[in-house]
Amino acid sequence: MKRSLLTAVTMGAMLLGTSSVLAQQVTLQFWDNQQTESGLSDVQKAAVERFMKENPDIKIEVTTVPYPEYQQRLLTAVQGGNAPDIATLDQIWVGAFAKAGAVADLTEQAGAAGLARDNFFGGAWDSAVLGGKLYGIPFNVDVWQFSYYNKALLDAAKIDPANLSTFDGLKAAAEKLTTNGKFGVGLFGHKGEDTVVVGDSFIFSNGGKILNDDGSCGLTEAPAVEALTYLQQLSKFAPGGILNASSGDMRELFLNGSLAIEFWPALEQPTLQKSKLDWAFVNGTAPEGKTPVGTFGGWNLAIFESSPNKDAAWKFIQFMVREDVNGDVVDLIPANKKAATAFLEKNRKDPKVIMAHLENAKARPLSPRYLELADAQIAMFQEIYAGGDPAAAAAKACEAINALD
Amino acid sequence: MRKDRRLHWLLLAPALILMAVMLYYPMFGTVYESFHETSFLSPDPKFAGLALYRRILADRTFAEVVVNSIVWTFGVVLLQNILGFLTALLLNQNLPMQGVLRAIVLLPFILPGVVAAILWRFMYDPQLGLVNSLLLQMGLIENSVAWLADSRMAMASVIVAAVWKGFPFSMLIYLAALQNVDQSQIEAATLDGAGPTRRLLDVTLPAIRDVIVVNVVLTLILTFNYFDIIWVLTRGGPQSATHIFPTKIYETGFGQFRFGEAATYGVFSILVLAVLVALYAIVQGRANRRRVVA
Numbered sequence: 149m150k151r152s153l154l155t156a157v158t159m160g161a162m163l164l165g166t167s168s169v170l171a172q173q174v175t176l177q178f179w180d181n182q183q184t185e186s187g188l189s190d191v192q193k194a195a196v197e198r199f200m201k202e203n204p205d206i207k208i209e210v211t212t213v214p215y216p217e218y219q220q221r222l223l224t225a226v227q228g229g230n231a232p233d234i235a236t237l238d239q240i241w242v243g244a245f246a247k248a249g250a251v252a253d254l255t256e257q258a259g260a261a262g263l264a265r266d267n268f269f270g271g272a273w274d275s276a277v278l279g280g281k282l283y284g285i286p287f288n289v290d291v292w293q294f295s296y297y298n299k300a301l302l303d304a305a306k307i308d309p310a311n312l313s314t315f316d317g318l319k320a321a322a323e324k325l326t327t328n329g330k331f332g333v334g335l336f337g338h339k340g341e342d343t344v345v346v347g348d349s350f351i352f353s354n355g356g357k358i359l360n361d362d363g364s365c366g367l368t369e370a371p372a373v374e375a376l377t378y379l380q381q382l383s384k385f386a387p388g389g390i391l392n393a394s395s396g397d398m399r400e401l402f403l404n405g406s407l408a409i410e411f412w413p414a415l416e417q418p419t420l421q422k423s424k425l426d427w428a429f430v431n432g433t434a435p436e437g438k439t440p441v442g443t444f445g446g447w448n449l450a451i452f453e454s455s456p457n458k459d460a461a462w463k464f465i466q467f468m469v470r471e472d473v474n475g476d477v478v479d480l481i482p483a484n485k486k487a488a489t490a491f492l493e494k495n496r497k498d499p500k501v502i503m504a505h506l507e508n509a510k511a512r513p514l515s516p517r518y519l520e521l522a523d524a525q526i527a528m529f530q531e532i533y534a535g536g537d538p539a540a541a542a543a544k545a546c547e548a549i550n551a552l553d
Numbered sequence: 554m555r556k557d558r559r560l561h562w563l564l565l566a567p568a569l570i571l572m573a574v575m576l577y578y579p580m581f582g583t584v585y586e587s588f589h590e591t592s593f594l595s596p597d598p599k600f601a602g603l604a605l606y607r608r609i610l611a612d613r614t615f616a617e618v619v620v621n622s623i624v625w626t627f628g629v630v631l632l633q634n635i636l637g638f639l640t641a642l643l644l645n646q647n648l649p650m651q652g653v654l655r656a657i658v659l660l661p662f663i664l665p666g667v668v669a670a671i672l673w674r675f676m677y678d679p680q681l682g683l684v685n686s687l688l689l690q691m692g693l694i695e696n697s698v699a700w701l702a703d704s705r706m707a708m709a710s711v712i713v714a715a716v717w718k719g720f721p722f723s724m725l726i727y728l729a730a731l732q733n734v735d736q737s738q739i740e741a742a743t744l745d746g747a748g749p750t751r752r753l754l755d756v757t758l759p760a761i762r763d764v765i766v767v768n769v770v771l772t773l774i775l776t777f778n779y780f781d782i783i784w785v786l787t788r789g790g791p792q793s794a795t796h797i798f799p800t801k802i803y804e805t806g807f808g809q810f811r812f813g814e815a816a817t818y819g820v821f822s823i824l825v826l827a828v829l830v831a832l833y834a835i836v837q838g839r840a841n842r843r844r845v846v847a
Contacts, residue, residue, distance in 0.1 A: 220807050223593065244810060247594045339788040389679035389699030391791035392707075401680060516594055520809045530792050534704070 174457045175207045177232035181218035195477045199467045206460045226250045233455040236447040239275035240518045246283040247516035251450040255282045257462050271444040271511040272483045284448030286483030291442035291509040292345035293411035299426040301408040318433045322385035325408040332385035334398030334410040337533040342395040344522050345443040347529050350375040352441035352510050353434035359513040365546035376538035390533045431505040442509040517552045524548035586816035593810035605817040622797040628712040629776045637723025645731045662721035666781030673714040704794040715782045730764035763840035770833040798822040
């Protein structure tokens with residue numbers, strides 16, 4: 149009798165304990181996008197399970213949205229008051245989401261947790277800062293562009309791959325390689341962000357700016373116009389149809405051996421590793437004596453202002469960018485520098501070369517109206533690739549960019 | 554009598570409520586937003602009067618969108634209906650394997666718009682595409698053409714893709730109409746010595762006139778609103794060479810977060826559609842009256 153009573157009391161206490169934990173458990177909605185077919189979601193699920201084991205009071209519900217739909221889904225959710233607690237935001241969206249008051253200021257939490265710019269790639273960290281405040285934590289990064297080349301084609305043309313690192317060397321190589329139905333260089337100018345990031349990298353490498361320090365458009369300055377003129381000259385050695393071509397189209401041609409040089413981030417390596425091509429790469433291209441400067445791409449983790457569970461969300465973000473976790477949950481490159489080093493060693497060819505390019509890359513302009521700014525740039529690139537005057541195209545782009553308040 | 558009227562309204566109520574919620578509320582919401590500056594960055598609408606209308610009308614892109622929409626809509630409708638009608642005439646004959654032929658012809662219509670567009674994107678590829686390959690082999694072109702990247706060719710190229718996707722729809726309607734043409738009239742015309750062309754012009758076409766008109770107006774509405782093909786093939790490019798109202802609305806709203814301006818484009822779109830719907834209603838009404846008289 150006594151024993152059964154004791155058992156009943158014990159069981160009751162256990163049940164009460166369990167229900168109190170359940171009552172305290174918060175559920176976080178985490179939205180992410182899927183850019184590749186890398187099977188990342190399985191790895192991410194395992195990481196989420198691990199987090200929940202470490203934090204039994206927090207339950208994570210992951211929603212993965214295909215990349216083409218992601219921006220629209222997020223936008224609609226925010227407008228409709230149904231935003232998730234946490235989401236990955238493309239670096240170029242952070243400004244707009246911050247200005248709209250949709251995402252939380254993380255400056256204090258990051259400071260208190262010891263998360264600082266030094267832990268991450270500088271350009272990636274900068275992409276989350278608006279008006280001196282931090283609105284996201286860098287999650288993953290990559291850099292546009294590396295110049296991947298087909299070794300066989302370069303050998304046949306007796307071209308030293310090191311020449312591809314300079315403006316003059318790349319142009320001469322592209323001209324020599326454009327023969328017998330093959331093309332030297334894979335330029336693309338469709339209406340897409342890949343057009344912008346590659347164009348930006350040529351401008352950065354030539355010492356140009358998209359926006360000046362005072363926020364005005366810098367595309368009409370000499371270094372930018374020179375880079376644009378160079379791109380126009382280079383386009384003569386690219387496959388036809390630049391104005392509707394994307395980086396994906398260039399990949400097709402590179403893989404079938406009809407394109408000698410393609411521009412892609414490090415994310416291209418797994419695809420090339422699976423191919424039979426003999427390939428290698430150099431870190432972009434710049435005028436003689438200058439170091440090529442790439443354009444940062446990547447995603448930041450942000451907490452939505454509407455989230456009732458910001459503390460739990462912050463815990464989850466800290467977990468996801470931890471050195472021992474970050475490398476397992478990204479298919480680009482971990483934004484955490486220590487995690488990136490290990491990740492590159494394990495997954496990429498010439499990791500030190502990639503690291504150098506990442507350290508030297510620049511973020512795209514930090515503007516809440518970046519998407520309109522990018523549209524003006526795309527119109528400019530299309531005009532240049534269609535044969536228009538680079539200076540006039542840059543002036544038109546600047547007129548549109550300066551009109552954005 | 555009063556009971557009957559009440560019952561009428563009671564039965565109509567669910568449909569009316571559904572239409573009000575799903576159709577009229579968003580439509581009036583769009584009109585409301587077009588008079589307000591609103592974007593993702595400043596979600597609280599600020600009354601702007603006609604400022605957005607003035608801004609859009611002053612923008613060179615608007616004129617391009619209007620011209621493109623006209624070229625696109627009439628180009629697709631004209632070609633789709635001609636091709637649909639000719640195919641229907643062909644399939645209305647006693648051909649061998651008629652069932653198989655009809656199934657083959659229907660295939661583009663069954664494909665989702667996005668899939669059809671991706672297919673055409675591959676076919677138009679300047680380096681690897683089937684279109685250039687065939688034309689080069691036939692000696693019709695000397696060098697590969699970048700169909701979707703050339704401002705002069707892009708609109709014609711997307712029209713061809715849309716016609717391929719849409720003509721089976723027109724064909725189906727024409728085929729049904731042709732099979733309802735009074736055969737005794739055709740036989741009488743044959744006995745009077747009328748050849749195939751004369752029979753087509755004097756008997757078949759007058760007999761299916763109402764169907765032709767309804768089909769044309771219906772495809773006008775559907776084509777004006779069509780989004781998938783252009784968005785996947787060109788995103789309205791190169792520059793704005795293939796931007797039409799739906800692609801411009803999407804790009805402005807979801808691509809640039811400028812909801813007020815997207816709504817203003819939407820209002821212009823609604824006005825055009827209202828005219829087309831009114832036209833459809835008039836045409837349909839006349840056709841019904843003719844049937845009653847007959």
